[in-house]
Amino acid sequence: MRYLLAVQNDESVPLPTGADWDASLSRVEAVNEEMRAEGVWVFAGGLRSSESSTVVRVQNGTTTMTDGPFAETKEQLGGFWVIEVADLDAALAWAEKCAAACWGPIEVRPFDELSQD
Structure with a gap:
């Protein structure tokens, strides 16, 4: 079964920079590589801030088009993984790593x- 693992970002908190950002990218890439090795990886991607969205x-x-996120909330979708696993328990185990x-x-x-x- 396929699951979406959605990263929820609080956009009021600044993103890490420098060595902290590099460490974050390394941790995420390690999970990505583990997913690929285990054969559960389908697709993943990071998203720009919600300010760059159009509704x-x-x-x-x-048809109307407006700038900004659909919902006014401090947490926005920041990225995601799509995985294919046997069940919810397996998806939750991957979500913990993510x-x-x-x-x-x-x-x-x-x-x-x-x-x-």
Whole structure:
């Protein structure tokens, strides 16, 4: 089953810099390599800040586009992994490793049956 492991960033807290940033990238890459080696890796990516987003809405046949995030909240989606594992317990074990690497919360959500191969 596929799961989304979503990195939740508090955008009011500055990102690490210098050696701290390099260490963070190293921890994340170590988890990425472990996922690849275990055969659970599907896809992953980091996202720019929510300020760079555009929200597109279609209502009554009219399209509007607005700058900024869809929701006004201090925590935003900062990145994600998509993994394929046997069950929720396996996904939670990977989420624990991801949370330790990112030093932040990871939301775990299963894909619905329409999204499966």
